[in-house]
Amino acid sequence: xxxxxxxxxxxxxxxxxxxxxxxxxxxxxxxxxxxxxxxxxxxxxxxxxxxxxxxxxxxxxxxxxxxxxxxxxxxxxxxxxxxxxxxxxxxxxxxxxxxxxxxxxxxxxxxxxxxxxxxxxxxxx
Amino acid sequence: xxxxxxxxxxxxxxxxxxxxxxxxxxxxxxxxxxxxxxxxxxxxxxxxxxxxxxxxxxxxxxxxxxxxxxxxxxxxxxxxxxxxxxxxxxxxxxxxxxxxxxxxxxxxxxxxxxxxxxxxxxxxxxxxxxxxxxxxxxxxxxxxxxxxxxxxxxxxxxxxxxxxxxxxxxxxxxxxxxxxxxxxxxxxxxxxxxxxxxxxxxxxxxxxxxxxxxxxxxxxxxxxxxxxxxxxxxxxxxxxxxxxxxxxxxxxxxxxxxxxxxxxxxxxxxxxxxxx
Numbered sequence: 001x002x003x004x005x006x007x008x009x010x011x012x013x014x015x016x017x018x019x020x021x022x023x024x025x026x027x028x029x030x031x032x033x034x035x036x037x038x039x040x041x042x043x044x045x046x047x048x049x050x051x052x053x054x055x056x057x058x059x060x061x062x063x064x065x066x067x068x069x070x071x072x073x074x075x076x077x078x079x080x081x082x083x084x085x086x087x088x089x090x091x092x093x094x095x096x097x098x099x100x101x102x103x104x105x106x107x108x109x110x111x112x113x114x115x116x117x118x119x120x121x122x123x124x125x
Numbered sequence: 126x127x128x129x130x131x132x133x134x135x136x137x138x139x140x141x142x143x144x145x146x147x148x149x150x151x152x153x154x155x156x157x158x159x160x161x162x163x164x165x166x167x168x169x170x171x172x173x174x175x176x177x178x179x180x181x182x183x184x185x186x187x188x189x190x191x192x193x194x195x196x197x198x199x200x201x202x203x204x205x206x207x208x209x210x211x212x213x214x215x216x217x218x219x220x221x222x223x224x225x226x227x228x229x230x231x232x233x234x235x236x237x238x239x240x241x242x243x244x245x246x247x248x249x250x251x252x253x254x255x256x257x258x259x260x261x262x263x264x265x266x267x268x269x270x271x272x273x274x275x276x277x278x279x280x281x282x283x284x285x286x287x288x289x290x291x292x293x294x295x296x297x298x299x300x301x302x303x304x305x306x307x308x309x310x311x312x313x314x315x316x317x318x319x320x321x322x323x324x325x326x327x328x329x330x331x332x333x334x335x336x337x338x339x340x341x342x343x344x345x346x347x348x349x350x351x352x353x354x355x356x357x358x359x360x361x362x363x364x365x366x367x368x369x370x371x372x373x374x375x376x377x378x379x380x381x382x383x384x385x386x387x388x389x390x391x392x393x394x395x396x397x398x399x400x401x
Contacts (some may be wrong), residue, residue, distance in 0.1 A: 014256040018236045086259060088353030106353040108263040111229045 009040030037061025335373035
């Protein structure tokens with residue numbers, strides 16, 4: 001039984017694979033993938049997760065919408081969320097943090113950066 | 126009367142018992158006292174003797190100095206050992222950082238290679254190339270060209286950051302991209318005022334030729350990078366090399382497969398027609 005469950009919400013299979021590869025270095029972690037915002041919302045509201053890594057630009061439902069819906073759920077207000085996106089502008093970062101994201105990483109990512117952020121956010125749970 | 130006598134005897138016995146315990150306790154205290162007096166006298170005697178004998182003092186001083194020298198020497202050895210351990214630790218830490226970085230790079234290359242060869246659908250292969258260039262390299266405006274065997278030129282088939290129609294067709298061997306495809310080498314250049322798309326008059330800063338065994342397949346032309354990316358790293362150079370080979374193979378294989386599927390389907394149709 002995994003100690004922590006992490007949800008990756010990302011439409012690019014390449015990025016999902018890279019994130020899974022990075023997160024597998026954490027011990028006792030189960031990683032679940034979602035391919036767009038709607039899929040992510042379904043998963044996060046039907047199961048418990050200790051951390052969500054969310055892309056912003058996705059089809060069906062974008063990441064910002066997903067974050068605001070997650071924070072609207074009483075039982076998900078405290079779940080750590082890290083945004084991983086190509087959007088590097090300060091206003092994009094500010095917007096995501098205002099909506100409730102805890103961390104903001106820009107692509108291209110370094111796997112050890114993702115690992116460090118994930119470890120820090122999981123420690124809060 | 127006998128009851129009174131018995132009670133009296135009991136009380137006398139109790140008092141005697143208390144007296145006996147008191148006597149034993151007093152005896153113990155007197156013995157301790159005697160022992161402590163003896164120790165005190167011995168210490169006083171040693172102190173008096175030491176103070177009176179100059180030779181003993183000198184010997185003691187000599188012993189202490191020798192012991193100090195020995196301890197100083199041990200300290201110097203330990204300090205040296207500590208410094209060498211610290212230096213080794215630093216080397217291990219630097220090596221660990223190098224290995225971490227290498228690991229990161231290998232992960233990127235593995236994922237890119239895996240994804241490129243995970244499909245035999247030409248449009249999916251193109252999509253994977255776009256994903257790699259956006260997510261792993263960090264390009265903002267770029268285009269994927271395919272080689273046109275009829276006229277030898279390059280035609281834009283997929284792009285990011287600008288519509289495909291904005292990217293010009295490149296005649297065979299011409300320009301930065303055409304030349305790089307002829308040479309079969311990744312070409313990079315720094316442009317002043319770079320980072321603009323083709324419609325804004327921008328020029329590509331990177332050209333990745335896609336070739337399979339000298340056979341031109343196409344090219345990837347990068348015009349600009351995401352704003353958070355300041356330049357190209359060693360990993361990016363590795364990814365360019367990987368794309369030059371593996372993306373070309375992926376596109377070629379998927380096109381061949383797609384063509385053979387169509388031919389197979391046509392032949393099957395004929396056979397069904399003839400046999401029906």
